[in-house]
Amino acid sequence: MRTAIDKIRELRTLHEDGLLTRDEFDRRKEAVLDTAYHDARAHAAASSGESTELGLMAGQEVGPPNRRYRLQRLISYGGRTEVWQAVDLATEVQLGHGAQVALKIHPPQRAGAAHEARLLLEEAICARRLAHEHIVRVFDWSQDAATGSVFLIMEYLDGEDLDAVIKRTGGLALERACALLDPVAQALDYAWTKCGLVHRDLKPANVFVQADGTVKLLDFGIAGSSNGSAAPGNSGSAAYMAPEAGDPQLAPDRALDVHAAAVMLYKMVTGTLPFDAGRHARASERAEALPQPVRAALHAGFAPEPSLRPPSVSELLRRVRAAALPAPGPAVIAETPAPAATSRPSAPAAAPDLRREQERRARASAEAEREARRQQLREQLRRRLEQDAAQAGERAGARRPDRVLAGLRSMSPEARQAPAAEQVLGSRLAYATIATTAPAAASLAPSAAPYASRGRLRDRFLDDSAQGPELVVLPAGRFQMGSGSDEQQAALDAGARKAWLEREVPRHLVAIGRDFAIGRHPVSVADWRAFVLATRWKPSGDVNWSAPGFIQTDEHPVVGVNWHDAQLYVRWLSTRTGKRYRMPSEAEWEYACRAGSGTPFNVGDDIRPDQANYDTRFAWAGKERGVPRRGTTAAGSYPPNAWGLCDMHGNVWEWVQDVMHDSYEGAPIDGGAWQAGGDQERRVLRGGSWLYHPRYLRSAVRNGFAARLSNDKVGFRVVREVE
Incomplete structure (x- = not known):
């Protein structure tokens, strides 16, 4: 369980993110401290055999003051426990809608039965070790200070x-x-x-x-x-x-x-x-x-x-x-020609094998159809880029780099030497570098990528023992970073908080002056396992990266990794490959996510459940909904963007290099990471995650999170510099 100090740190993060007012933060901080005192009292009462005879009822709130749950209806009850449907009131504050959970409660009238409470806690310990799609997920356990009841917080099943x-x-x-x-x-x-x-x-x-x-x-x-086992043998x-x-x-x-x-x-x-x-x-x-x-x-x-x-x-x-299975009679065998007999399944397991073969063929057919569609889209994109290049050639005289450089030379020596101008000079030189290779008008087109990716690469380790993550090489270019007024109004209509939207302005033009390679997917469980085995890295948070509480294969994105852990990984990867790996800057991440789009999502003005992993019970524009995944999904589960990058929307929030700032006032315009000023304790997260409303998946959304913390919704992807 988290300590009172850990909980207060999380409350402070919520306050800094604008999700709690100062008064709410102070009130809930005091509640955490009160709970720590009452929990000790409740433990002492349970040890002495004291308990209350009051039963549980719908509408009652249970749990410590900083993490309350409102009981809605009794689902079932047995000899030792009751199972209630409940609303998580903390998520109601954080997300604007309360998550449905199931509470398995050791009821107040049995609070004195220490052995039964211990069995309930052992269930929590066992279940949290088991991350499987067919095992109910247990998130945590807690205790109600008022009644002394111990309870598990579990996934709600309908x-x-x-x-x-x-x-x-x-x-x-x-x-x-x-x-x-x-x-x-x-x-x-x-x-x-x-x-x-x-x-x-x-x-x-x-x-x-x-x-x-x-x-x-x-x-x-x-x-x-x-x-x-600690449980009695006759249990x-x-x-x-x-x-x-x-x-x-x-x-x-x-x-x-x-x-x-x-x-x-x-x-x-x-x-x-x-x-x-x-x-x-x-x-x-x-x-x-x-x-x-x-x-x-x-x-x-x-x-x-x-x-x-x-x-x-x-x-x-x-x-x-x-x-x-029906046994064939002698007459059937005698009348059946030999070739047909050899083709008939002879092993008892033939029926399941046949079903698996049919499923395999169906998957192969679907993949072939998807590949044909991808090829068609590639051809359309190629023709569009050729047209854009031709138009760019006609306009090149108006954007020659020597004219840009002439403008720079016209600046006074004092202005060029001023610290504040250094960043501007670098950005204008970047504009000059890409001016004759990237069409200006198409760079802001809402529906097509202005430049094609430079292909994919994957670095082998120097000792030839393995490979690093798969990368996509992106071209230098420019784009509008942040959100415009129309998108902001649509976000407000979808329930976004004004404090979050203020982080996305002023919208500004950013020029990225050189190619770079970025991970096609977030860093995977397999990638992270190689790092752990090589470095003997030890986690510092509560989330187990190898068993976060939902199913994770080698192809799923790793979670339970804080910003400092991600820094260790890119340094290790640089050493193993001999190449320069690092975290993406916030501008590089948004540039890669948009892939030339100017709409709220890189797939257009709206996003659907078949395009990203998010809380599909909710919709951006009030349209299509679905059944949420309740965990991460493997690489390739959803179509990539126009540059071939997967999961830029949803699945996991992704760490970037930048320090969190409240707006873009003073932000770099050359694509570099913004590391001066701001809140040095927090780093930027991008992209949304599997648990979040689609309004958090927009290309422009910026989230700030304490660099030392990790959870089951945050991962990262890497950038490799291209020589």
Whole structure:
């Protein structure tokens, strides 16, 4: 948990970002300090057995004063806990809309049961280690100072658990039941492979089917490790518990989950449990209707002897599906020609293999269509650039560099030597350098890139052991930086705060005088892992970059990295490749993001859920909405901009080199990083992220964040200087 000092630092950051007034900051700071005192009192009361008998109710606010949650409705309750739908009031202040969360609460009337509270906290610890798409995400845990109740803050799920599905249907078709358990098997395989964890309380109530069909595994509260577990051996639900579960001499094994999954599958198909409390078999008409091989496979799954069960839930499902396949009769075999027989799937796993092959072909076909569209767009862009170049040649006489230089020579020696003029001189020379190579009018065109990228490159390490990130080489050029009045009014209409918009003005022309290469994607998990292994870097924040709480593969952008960590990475990369890597300046980042566009987004005046990863419950212009991803997405999940750069909008906020300033007054106009003045404790973030409203994704948006902090919404990309 964060300390009171950490929470006060975050409040100060919100105040500096304009999201909290001074009065609000002072009031909430005092609340944090009060909570630290009350938490100590509540802990002492719990230790002495004191508790309150007041129950929870809708509309009640729980949590410490600086992070409150308003209860909306009771979702479910069990022997030890209640699960409530709630609104996160802190996000209501920060984002303008309250995030929906689920609170798993150890209720006030049980606040004296220290062992039950400990199990709830163990669930939080286990679940935060498991970042998988089919395991419910647990964000944090906290305690309500007034009641002493401990609770988990979890992802809110919209749908129903398998218990409700079984009651509603009376029983499912075998293939449908197996399909619902496939994601559960994947989650259990992941928990075992990554952490050696066994769930130990697998039952229909702990499997949740969302409205969009996604399946989530809940409740790792009594999960056991192969190295031992603190939870009692007989923990779990009796109807699904294996006979050996109560043996304290046995370490938790996957056979426990296999037994429970087999009982679940039997109940999902037949609507009843396979045996009573004494493990005597129950008769069921639906069970008798199942083919004998299927019944045999299910009975093997909940066999009393663990060694007779399949080694995993995935293997159990494979055997059940194989047993359900019709066996060919002798007459069919005799009448079937030999070539057809050889083409028929002969292995039990042929049906899943066929589905995977069909899915692979569909993905390949879709990728071919996307590549054809990209090629068409490249050809259109090439023709446009040729036209622009021809027009530029006709106008070159009016923009010759010698005329620009003549203007510079006309300045007095005192003016040229003045410190304030040094930056202007450099920028005007940059204008002179690019004047004959870049069309002026097209540089501000809202729908087309004025210059083509110079291609891609990827530097090998000097020892030939690996490669750095993939880069796109961008040409020198000029663009309008910031936002105009029309865009600002549209942002206000979309709910943007005036203090944020003031950072984007005055809009000004920036000239970037030389080519540079920038990461095609944000730095990936694989890139960061190579750095960690080579340098033994240790994180300083609360977010685990390798398990941030949502699924991350090697292709996802790394998160949990602060600005200083990013500086270490670019220095290390420079050493390994022999090239000059650094962070992008804010101007370089916006130039790369816009790719010649002058609209709020590089895709036009609006942005859609299929173009970027953001909180798609909201829309920029009140148009298209979707289902939010609730985490980062892998590289290539969305189309690139006109220069081939991906995820410039959304996915993760990206660190740049610049210090945070309240406006562009006095900003460099040569594309360099602005590092003098401003708030030296904060650096600029660009691009928005997966959790944010689309108004934060605009090309011009500037966010300031403490350089020493990190979270699961911030990453970065690199720049390499081009000789």
